Structure formats: structure tokens, C-alpha cells
Amino acid sequence: MEIPMPAPVCLIENSLAGELRVQQEALRVLAEIAQPVVVVAVAGLYRTGKSYLMNKLAGQRSGFSLGSTVQSHTKGIWMWCVPHPRRAGHTLVLLDTEGLGDVEKGDTKNDTWIFALAVLLGSTLVYNSMGTINQQAMDQLHYVTELTEHIKVTVAGGGGRQDSEEFVRFFPAFVWAVRDFTLQLELDGREISEDEYLENALKLKPGSTKETQLYNLPRKCIRQFFPARKCFIFVQPAGRRDLARLEDVREAELEPEFLEQVARFCRHVWETSQPKTIPGGHVVTGAMLGNLAVTYMDAIRSGAVPCVETAVLALAQTVNSAAVREAVAVYKKQLGQRAVLPTNTANELLELHAQCEREALRVFMARTLKDDDGRFQGELMHQLEEQKQDLCRRNDLASTERCTAAVKELSGELDDWIRQGLYAVPGGYRRFLEDQRQMVERYRQVPGKGIKANAVLQEFLQSKEAVGHSILQTDKVLTEKEKEMAAQRAQAKAAEREQQILQQEAKLQQKLKDQERSYQENLRQLExxxxxxxKKLLEEQGKMVDQKLKEHKALLREGVREEAGRMVDEIRRLQQQSEEIQKPSWISSVLETVSEAAPFVLPGVIGGATGAAGRFISRLFR
Known part of the structure; x- marks a missing residue:
């Protein structure tokens, strides 16, 4: 699936008054993207060449506006969706943010919101700066230190250290792009890599003085929030005269070393940037990304702090409602492809329903997220039960219509003979019974009558009982013995009707049994x-523990033992969370919720899944 998008569009507009608004055109584009998205956002000071890198990631020379003056050119956040060059079935979403620190704007709060949105929406964040990574560069990255005041993880969270410890769950990978780099990559007389250059710049100073705390703060935030880090340096691409028209300069006129550095940068971003996820490991599609953007912007515009948990809950409502609709649509589509009504037996019909239900459940389970209370699965169970009842009604109707038509056609001759008085003669009753028997035999040979075959036949025979009784009374040649046999036949019919009642009871039991099967299928697929x-959560926890352990070792090497001690506490908490996730109650509590709801949706089911009450995904935010 490719979304034709020849040029970027504005995702978040930044008005002259400093008001941020989501643009509907961009949301319409995202709504059409059902694929997972890899979101690469770029941020940095204005007029540092961010847009050039984004155009190269899009595989184009132009697209995002570069500008050629000292004024900030990009306003708000612009978006470009292109097919991912390395991941089939994925869309690469590029977000070019307004340059930070524009002196004409003079609104640092507005800048901080744009930076926070780039962090919240991206799966990779490219920070673009000029010159070297020195104290000035760190001071210019003060937006990182303010994230704890502009992002909440949980509704109950009030920011601060405890809340910010969870940032790593959903923060993007971090790439620092240093432009117009002129120094030698050497440290203590030895050549170092770009990554070593970054890590050396992020080293903390031991001590607790105010100056040390100010020095350490941006470094601590980067290390804590962005454990996955990468650095690229770029030489100046061309002479100063050509910098103002970079997108028009032929590649042959650019510095070969710069071109090689850009190529390495693009390869890294394409090959290592992961699909955007939300806590719990759920992969985000384009449509979901649009919903997240709207939720975050609604919070900002209302004066609140964007909350990840709130955004995920709002997204879950939208996604799960759509999942129910899509699952029901799949059920109907499968039914249209498989159903040949009427079916010969009730078992065939229920098996048909079961096959379509399984496919619908697979789609629902693949799409749904954070349905903690089983509300949406309960709604799906209810709608599929209604679909089954409608299927049964249509099957009954199709069978009744086919059987009625067959009876009408086959009994026409018999009705004609009754009207003509053919049986109002001596021996007429015996002849009537034989003709009726032959008609019934022909009816039973008709194929594809469905489950109403016997009911329609009995209704027809009952309609002829009065006629038969009249013929019996007028037939003067019948012996008393034959009359006695006729009475016995009447008794047999009464017994047959009683048998039909028993069959109806059996059908009811069959329906109840199918509801139990449906309930068990729901539990099986949910489990x-x-x-x-x-598994996703444990992998996420494992990665976080590994990252914290790595950071703990680095802190010990740098002699920052107080921070290292706090890191041990974080590691221990993560390990405890992993132990909780592995407990049986983590799953059984959700199964119990569905079990409790099932009797209200499927009256034939008696809920009974055992397990501790509670909600499982909420543990992510504790």
C-alpha cells in the first residue's frame, strides 16, 4: 500500500500568535495508512540544515523547505509519508520541526511544546546542531531537561523523577547530528569514533555543588531518557556561497566526505529505526499516529500536560471500536463466501458460524489493544451472537420457502383430485392415503430442503387431516378393522408431534452447547x-534492564556513585515488574473479566474462569 504524497504537508500548524493546531489534511493522509509507521522526527536550532537531512531520508533532493536566510523557514511540524526503503509493508513518516530558538519568535514555551511533540510522536529523534558538542550545545538542548514538566506517563503521575523513569518505555532512539564539524576525532592522543565522542561529552562530573548539578542535568536527562544513542558528524557540505542554495547544488559540487557522511546517516536511520510503538509493545499505524497527535494537541491547547496513558486510552477507544466493526465485517464477508442456505442440518449451520466467528476473532485480537475490562470483546461477542441469530432466521426462512414451494408443487395434483371429488367414492379413503403417501415420498426425495423439511411436511399433513377425516366418514366400504387402523394412524401422528417437541428441545440444547463453544473460543484466542x-512486555522489560545495567556501569566508572545507587533501585523495580508479569494472575484476571461478562452476552454460558481480580496492563504504569 503506497500513499501518493509528492510533497510534505503541515501536520502541526504554528500560527503567528503561537497557537498550535493539528491540520486536517495531514490527518486524512494518516487515516489512509493502515501499515505500521516508522516515525523519524528532526529537531534543533533554526537554520542548521535539518530539512536537508530529512529530504535525503525521503530519497529526494527537495521537498521540505530549506530556506536560505537567517530566518526560521519551517513553521510548526511538517510531515512527509513515503514507502520505507528498507522495511516492506511499512511507511516512513518524516517529521520536520520548526527551528528552535528563533529570536523573532521569542517564545521558549512554544519551542518546548514542539520539541515534546517530536519526542512523543517519533520512533527516532534526530537532534541537529552546529559545530561541536560543548557546554553551549548542551545548554541549547535545555528542552530535554524540561520534558518532565511537559510530559506525563500516567494520569496519577505528576512528573518528576519517578514519572520520568518510565520515559524510556516510549521515548524514541536518539541520533545527534553535528553539522559543520571541524575538529579531529581524538581523545587523549587516540582516535575515537563518533559515538565515543558523544559519550565522552555526556560524562557526568562527581559532586553535588550547584555548578556540578547544572553541568550534569542535561547530560543526565539525555542518558536517562535516550539510552539508545548514536552520533554522526558532518563536514561543511560546500563553500559558504553555495550553502544558501544547497538543494540546487549538484551533488558533484558537494564535498565527497559530506556526501559519504550523509549516506551513512541515511543507512543507519533506515536500517535501525523501529516502528513506532506505545507502552505494551503495540505497533502504531498511520491512523493511530494521527489519533495520538490529536490527543496530545488537545491536551496542550487545554493547558494540560500531555499524558501518555490518557493518549493510549483514547487511542484504545478508537482502535477497539474500529476492531469490533472490522471483525463483524470480516464475519459477514466470510459468511457471504461460505454460506449456502439452507443447510441440511443445524450442526452444519453452527459449524459455518463457528468458522466465520474464528476468523472474526483473529482480526479482532490482532487489532485490539488495552481492552482491560473486556468491554469491546464483550461487544463483539454480543454482535456475533446477533449475527448468528440472524443467520439462523435466514436459514429457517430459506428452508421454509424452499419446502413450501416443493409441497405446493407436489401436492397440486392431490388437491385437484380432492376438489374433483375423486375420493368421494367407495374405497376412496384408501386411495387418498396411497396418493398422499406417494406425494410425501416424492417430497422426501427433493434435495436441499434444509432443516425445516419435516416441519413444513407436518404442517401440510395436518392441513389435510380434516379432509382425510371427511373422506373416511363417507367411505362406506371400509370395514371396522380398517377404521380401527385409521385411528391407530392418527395416534401415530400424535406421537410424531410429541417427538417433534423433543427435537425442538434438543435443538435448544444444541444452541446452548454452541454458545459454550463460542465462549471457549473467545477465551482461547484471548489467552x-x-x-x-x-512476551512483548517481558522483552521490553529486558531491554530496559540491560540499558539500565549498562548505564549503571558507566556511572560507576565516572565515580557518580549516588546516581549509580539510584540506578540500582530502578533496576530492582523493573525486575519486580517482570516477576509480576510472569505470574499466572497476570492473564487469569483478564480471562475472569470476560468470563463474568459472558453470561450477559451468551445466556447459555455460565462464567467461571478463575484468577485474581484486577487489570493487567495498568501494571505498566505503576
Whole structure:
């Protein structure tokens, strides 16, 4: 699936009054992207060449406006969606943000919101700066230190250290692009890599003086929030005269070393940037990204702090409602492809429903997220039960219409003979019974009558009982013995009707049994999904523990033992969370919720899944 998008569009408009607004055109583009998205956002001071790198990531020479003056050219956040050059079935979403620190704007709060949105929406954040990574560069990156005041993880969270410890769950990978770099990559007389250059710049100073705290703060934030870090340096691309028209300069006129550095940068971003996810490991599609943008912007415009948990809950409402609709649509589509009504037996019909239900559930489980209370799965169960009842009604109707038509056609001759008085003669009753028997035999040979075949036949035979009784009374040649046999036949019919009642009871039991099967299928697929969610969470926890352990070792090497001690506490907390996730109650509590709801949706089901009450995904935010 490719979204034709020849040029970027504005995603977040920044008005002259400093008001940020989501643009509907961009949301319409995102709404059409059902693929997972890899979101690369770029941020940095204005007029530092951010747009050039984004154009190269898009595989184009132009697109995002570069500008050629000292004024900031990009306003707000602009978006360009292109097919991912390395990941089939994924869309690369590039976000070019307004240059930070524009002296004409003079609104640092506005800049901080733009930076926070780039962090919240991106799966990779490219920070673009000029010259070297020195104290001035760190001071210019003060937006990182302010994120704790502009992003909340949970509704109950009030920011600060405890809340910010969770940032790593959803913060993007961090790439620092240093432009117009002129120094030698050497440290203590030895050549170092770009990554070593960055890590050396991020080293903390031991001590607790005010000056040390100010020095350490941006470095601590970068290390804590962005454990996945990468650095690229770029030489000046061309002479000063050509910098103002960089997108028009032929590549042959650019510095070969610069071109090689840009190529390495693009390869790294394309090959290592992961699909955007939300806590719990759920992969974000384009449509979901648009919903997140709207939720975050609604919070900012209302004066609140954007909250990840609130955004995920709002997204879950939208995604899960759509998942129910899509699952029901799949059920109907499968039914249209498989159903040949009427079916010969009720078992065939229920098996048809079961096959379509399984496919619908697979789609629902693949799409849904954070349905903690089972509300949306309960709604799906209810709608599929209604679809089954409608299917049964249509099957009954199709069978009744086909059987009625067959009876009408086959009994026409018999009706004609009754009207003509053919049986109002001696021996007429015996002849009537034989003709009726032959008609019934022909009816039973008609194929594809469905489950109403016997009911329609019995209704027809009952309609002829009065006629038969009249013929019996007028037939003067019948012996008393034959009359006695006729009475016995009447008794047999009564017994047959009683048998029909028993069959109806059996059908009811069959329906109740199918509801139990449906309930068990819901539990089975939900348990499979929860096992998958558990695996994703444990992988996420494991990565976080590994990152914290790595950071702990670095802090010990740098002699910052107080920070290292706090890191141990964070590691211990993450390990405790992993232990909780692995407990049986993590899954059984959700199964219990569905079990409790099932009797209200499927009256034939008696809920009974055991397990501790509670909600499982909420543990992510504790």
C-alpha cells in the first residue's frame, strides 16, 4: 500500500500568535495508512540544515523547505509519508520541526511544546546542531531537561523523577547530528569514533555543588531518557556561497566526505529505526499516529500536560471500536463466501458460524489493544451472537420457502383430485392415503430442503387431516378393522408431534452447547493474545534492564556513585515488574473479566474462569 504524497504537508500548524493546531489534511493522509509507521522526527536550532537531512531520508533532493536566510523557514511540524526503503509493508513518516530558538519568535514555551511533540510522536529523534558538542550545545538542548514538566506517563503521575523513569518505555532512539564539524576525532592522543565522542561529552562530573548539578542535568536527562544513542558528524557540505542554495547544488559540487557522511546517516536511520510503538509493545499505524497527535494537541491547547496513558486510552477507544466493526465485517464477508442456505442440518449451520466467528476473532485480537475490562470483546461477542441469530432466521426462512414451494408443487395434483371429488367414492379413503403417501415420498426425495423439511411436511399433513377425516366418514366400504387402523394412524401422528417437541428441545440444547463453544473460543484466542502481549512486555522489560545495567556501569566508572545507587533501585523495580508479569494472575484476571461478562452476552454460558481480580496492563504504569 503506497500513499501518493509528492510533497510534505503541515501536520502541526504554528500560527503567528503561537497557537498550535493539528491540520486536517495531514490527518486524512494518516487515516489512509493502515501499515505500521516508522516515525523519524528532526529537531534543533533554526537554520542548521535539518530539512536537508530529512529530504535525503525521503530519497529526494527537495521537498521540505530549506530556506536560505537567517530566518526560521519551517513553521510548526511538517510531515512527509513515503514507502520505507528498507522495511516492506511499512511507511516512513518524516517529521520536520520548526527551528528552535528563533529570536523573532521569542517564545521558549512554544519551542518546548514542539520539541515534546517530536519526542512523543517519533520512533527516532534526530537532534541537529552546529559545530561541536560543548557546554553551549548542551545548554541549547535545555528542552530535554524540561520534558518532565511537559510530559506525563500516567494520569496519577505528576512528573518528576519517578514519572520520568518510565520515559524510556516510549521515548524514541536518539541520533545527534553535528553539522559543520571541524575538529579531529581524538581523545587523549587516540582516535575515537563518533559515538565515543558523544559519550565522552555526556560524562557526568562527581559532586553535588550547584555548578556540578547544572553541568550534569542535561547530560543526565539525555542518558536517562535516550539510552539508545548514536552520533554522526558532518563536514561543511560546500563553500559558504553555495550553502544558501544547497538543494540546487549538484551533488558533484558537494564535498565527497559530506556526501559519504550523509549516506551513512541515511543507512543507519533506515536500517535501525523501529516502528513506532506505545507502552505494551503495540505497533502504531498511520491512523493511530494521527489519533495520538490529536490527543496530545488537545491536551496542550487545554493547558494540560500531555499524558501518555490518557493518549493510549483514547487511542484504545478508537482502535477497539474500529476492531469490533472490522471483525463483524470480516464475519459477514466470510459468511457471504461460505454460506449456502439452507443447510441440511443445524450442526452444519453452527459449524459455518463457528468458522466465520474464528476468523472474526483473529482480526479482532490482532487489532485490539488495552481492552482491560473486556468491554469491546464483550461487544463483539454480543454482535456475533446477533449475527448468528440472524443467520439462523435466514436459514429457517430459506428452508421454509424452499419446502413450501416443493409441497405446493407436489401436492397440486392431490388437491385437484380432492376438489374433483375423486375420493368421494367407495374405497376412496384408501386411495387418498396411497396418493398422499406417494406425494410425501416424492417430497422426501427433493434435495436441499434444509432443516425445516419435516416441519413444513407436518404442517401440510395436518392441513389435510380434516379432509382425510371427511373422506373416511363417507367411505362406506371400509370395514371396522380398517377404521380401527385409521385411528391407530392418527395416534401415530400424535406421537410424531410429541417427538417433534423433543427435537425442538434438543435443538435448544444444541444452541446452548454452541454458545459454550463460542465462549471457549473467545477465551482461547484471548489467552493467545495475552501470551503474546506478555512476551512483548517481558522483552521490553529486558531491554530496559540491560540499558539500565549498562548505564549503571558507566556511572560507576565516572565515580557518580549516588546516581549509580539510584540506578540500582530502578533496576530492582523493573525486575519486580517482570516477576509480576510472569505470574499466572497476570492473564487469569483478564480471562475472569470476560468470563463474568459472558453470561450477559451468551445466556447459555455460565462464567467461571478463575484468577485474581484486577487489570493487567495498568501494571505498566505503576
Amino acid at each position: 493467545e493474545k495475552l501470551e503474546g502481549d506478555r
